[in-house]
Amino acid sequence: MNTLAHKIIMALTGLFLCFFLLIHFLGNTQLFLPPEHAQQSFNAYSSFLTGNFLVKLVSYVLYLSILLHAIYALIISKKNNNTGGHYKDDQRARSSKWYSRNMGVLGTIILIFIVLHFQNFWYVYKFGKISLDPWGHKDLYTVVVTAFQQGWLVIIYVLAMIALAYHLIHGISSGVRTLGLFNPKFVRWINVFGIWYSIIICTGFALMPIFIYFTHK
Amino acid sequence: MKLNLKVWRQKDRFSEGKMVDYSLDNVNTHMSFLEMLDTLNDQLIRNNEEPIEFDHDCREGICGQCGVVINGIAHGPLKNTTTCQLHMREFKDNETILIEPFRALGFPIKKDLKVDRSAFDRIISSGGFVSVNTGQAPEANSIPVSHDIAEAAFDSAACIGCGACVATCKNGSAALFTAAKITQMALLPQGKEERSHRVLNMIAQMDKEEFGHCSNTEACEVECPQGISVLNIARMNYEYNRASFLRSKKR
Known part of the structure; x- marks a missing residue:
């Protein structure tokens, strides 16, 4: 496989993950509802997601995407480390954005976060001991609320969302370029769209733990 | 001083x-x-x-x-x-x-500040040309090219192949150079004939020369003496995706 094919895998998996984030975000906005409503609708939503065959299929695509995105990032970084030049005096930073040069570092932070995030909620929901709510659904809402009573966890989540925002700002425009969008007007649109998409989604996600931390004392 | x-x-x-x-x-x-x-x-x-x-x-x-x-x-x-x-x-x-000197794996140093950039020549040899019979110059208006297209092709053709893009790229990628050479021809009717072969061959050669991946940091455009746009890279990606898609359909 050549360098462009590697990048296409990164772009396709990355853009799929971006799209997933939107769905994940929209679903999770239910956490902003008043507690009594939020518990019912959030738990019903979670239970709908686990019971649905199509959603299950998409979830496998999701796991595969995360895996491929990380593996190809490693392959690409390993080669790039080797092929790039190293200077005694290196002022090349002036010509590019820091986050575009450090996608690997940001990605590693996000990967560590994903492991933590899975352990916090996904693992508990699938394999952990979890009580039922009055409507007969697994009470994930209480798990979420309990988790976000810990200030340090809220801080980690917010920091991870900052890393994610920068990762996405570069990732969306870079991914679309890899797929071959070259019309200057549309490229400009995508760049602006990508920045807003990243900021809105990541701010929204970051607000969830903050909101729960301050409203459920 | x-x-x-x-x-x-x-x-x-x-x-x-x-x-x-x-x-x-x-x-x-x-x-x-x-x-x-x-x-x-x-x-x-x-x-x-x-x-x-x-x-x-x-x-x-x-x-x-x-x-x-x-x-x-x-x-x-x-x-x-x-x-x-x-x-x-x-x-x-x-x-x-x-x-x-310019540093990258694809640019070995020959001596002092002198760098071997023959990798660029080999990328050009692999596809950076149009196959036409030489002879008398043909009538200029026999193949119409619009002003905008001609200007865009000239913008890409302005690349002088100095290698500053590779030296500036943290990955030592030759994407901007290769993309400019692919784009200048992909834009013109004479170059469209061999566009699929060209992009596949030139990218294969680019990889063979040990240049890195393009991370779209866009540093190359900033330091390019000719200000070659990174949108050339987008065009190269488009040409590559198009060629790969058509190729797999033929088989």
Whole structure:
């Protein structure tokens, strides 16, 4: 496989993950509802997601995407480390954005976060001991609320969302370029769209733990 | 003006190089950077030392032969300027200037500041041409090309192949160079005939030459003496995706 094919895998998996984030975000906005409503609708939503065959299929695509995105990032970084030049005096930073040069570092932070995030909620929901709510659904809402009573966890989540925002700002425009969008007007649109998409989604996600931390004392 | 220079000296391809200090007096501010190096070489020869080797040819900023990394930036501090068009008035008296060759795995150092950029030639040989019978020049209006398309193709063709994009890229990627050469032909009717072959072959050659992946940091466009747009890379990606898709359909 050549360098462009590697990048296409990164772009396709990355853009799929971006799209997933939107769905994940929209679903999770239910956490902003008043507690009594939020518990019912959030738990019903979670239970709908686990019971649905199509959603299950998409979830496998999701796991595969995360895996491929990380593996190809490693392959690409390993080669790039080797092929790039190293200077005694290196002022090349002036010509590019820091986050575009450090996608690997940001990605590693996000990967560590994903492991933590899975352990916090996904693992508990699938394999952990979890009580039922009055409507007969697994009470994930209480798990979420309990988790976000810990200030340090809220801080980690917010920091991870900052890393994610920068990762996405570069990732969306870079991914679309890899797929071959070259019309200057549309490229400009995508760049602006990508920045807003990243900021809105990541701010929204970051607000969830903050909101729960301050409203459920 | 007086200058303190730190220059990369390397005996040949296989030996280890190092930075060597030189001081140079009476530098005229109107000198180009290469003339300053000539002056230094003159001083070295008079002292029976070996002169510093560096690439240069037209010294008019159009041939793409010259190019060194000056104070950590390819072609020095000025925007859209080759090393030969950089003048000593851009530097201060008594300034220390670090001079290094372009570095990348695809650009092995031959000696001192001289770099082997023949990888670019091999990329061009693999597809950077149109197959037409030579002979008399054909009638110019027999194949109509609109003004906008001609201008866009010229913008891409402005690439002088100096290699500053590779030297600036943290990954040592030759994407901008290869993309400019692919785009200039993909835009024109004469080049469209072989577009699929061209992009697949040139990218295969680019990878064979040990250049890295493009991370779209866009640093190459900033440091390019000709200001070649990174949208050329987007066009190359499009051409590649199109060619790969059509190829798999044929099989």
